[in-house]
Amino acid sequence: MTQHVKTEIAAGIMTMTLARVEKKNALTNDMYRALSDGLERAESDPAIRVVLFQGDGDSFTSGNDIADFSAQADASHSGESQAFRFVLNLGKATRPLIAAVQGNAVGIGTTMLLHCDLVFLAETAKLMTPFVNLALVPEAASTWLLPARVGHVRAYAMFALGEPLDAAAAVACGLANAVVPAADLRARAWQAAESLTKRPAGALSHTKALMRETDKIGAQMSREIELFAERLRSGEAREAFAAFAERRKPDFTNLPSD
Numbered sequence: 358m359t360q361h362v363k364t365e366i367a368a369g370i371m372t373m374t375l376a377r378v379e380k381k382n383a384l385t386n387d388m389y390r391a392l393s394d395g396l397e398r399a400e401s402d403p404a405i406r407v408v409l410f411q412g413d414g415d416s417f418t419s420g421n422d423i424a425d426f427s428a429q430a431d432a433s434h435s436g437e438s439q440a441f442r443f444v445l446n447l448g449k450a451t452r453p454l455i456a457a458v459q460g461n462a463v464g465i466g467t468t469m470l471l472h473c474d475l476v477f478l479a480e481t482a483k484l485m486t487p488f489v490n491l492a493l494v495p496e497a498a499s500t501w502l503l504p505a506r507v508g509h510v511r512a513y514a515m516f517a518l519g520e521p522l523d524a525a526a527a528v529a530c531g532l533a534n535a536v537v538p539a540a541d542l543r544a545r546a547w548q549a550a551e552s553l554t555k556r557p558a559g560a561l562s563h564t565k566a567l568m569r570e571t572d573k574i575g576a577q578m579s580r581e582i583e584l585f586a587e588r589l590r591s592g593e594a595r596e597a598f599a600a601f602a603e604r605r606k607p608d609f610t611n612l613p614s615d
């Protein structure tokens with residue numbers, strides 16, 4: 358059990374709070390496990406009607422823990438990827454998912470929002486998907502879902518150049534519902550969650566199912582996961598992870614494109 362995800366259930370709402378503030382809520386395998394366990398429980402427990410994601414500290418999450426990426430790139434690593442399990446659970450979720458986001462939402466921190474049904478941002482929110490900077494490919498079906506929301510060129514700039522999207526731009530292109538003052542963020546998300554708990558759960562889940570092509574989303578996630586796992590072990594990715602650990606810029610110029 359990790360202490361870095363706090364899971365609380367009250368008033369029909371499961372709140373999962375990322376709480377690894379000293380690392381900007383970077384997600385470890387154990388944290389993904391806790392998030393997945395929570396989502397699976399929400400699917401099977403009729404008392405849970407809504408799931409709410411939030412993060413402690415000044416960042417929602419800095420994305421996957423890069424040291425964990427490095428460990429997975431090690432050929433001897435054979436552990437199950439809880440990150441992939443989490444992504445697949447997001448794709449299949451039938452309960453309403455809500456996110457309250459402040460500060461950095463990097464990588465999965467942004468791509469998971471594409472699976473949330475209501476998203477509230479503090480003015481500080483900064484959405485970033487710098488997968489190519491880490492020599493990886495995007496995940497969570499974001500290669501389909503992000504261009505569908507923001508258009509190809511903006512999505513490409515986010516994936517390939519790591520261009521951030523600020524809170525106002527994210528609302529303008531339909532990635533989030535509203536920008537709210539940081540001090541009101543949690544209350545606003547909770548209020549939205551509460552109002553959903555009072556709606557008929559059957560109608561909500563059918564509506565969500567009709568809005569999402571879950572089979573296609575699952576198939577795209579599987580394609581991405583296969584490539585992602587391959588890229589993790591590439592020489593390019595080793596250089597990117599080493600550069601992050603050594604606090605320097607990566608140098609890909611003399612690497613073959615493997």
Ligand code: COA
Pocket residue numbers: 379380381383384416418419420421422423424461463464465487488491
């Ligand atoms: N994995 C592991 N550690 C991370 C991390 C990550 N994704 N993101 C931040 N950290 C750690 C830093 O190494 C630092 O640790 P230290 O205090 O032991 O040195 C600590 O968290 C604070 O991060 P710092 O970079 O000092 O904070 P910042 O406010 O200047 O910048 C970010 C915040 C999120 C912009 C920056 O940390 C960052 O770019 N992180 C990497 C994001 C990323 O590429 N994620 C993977 C996406 S696929």
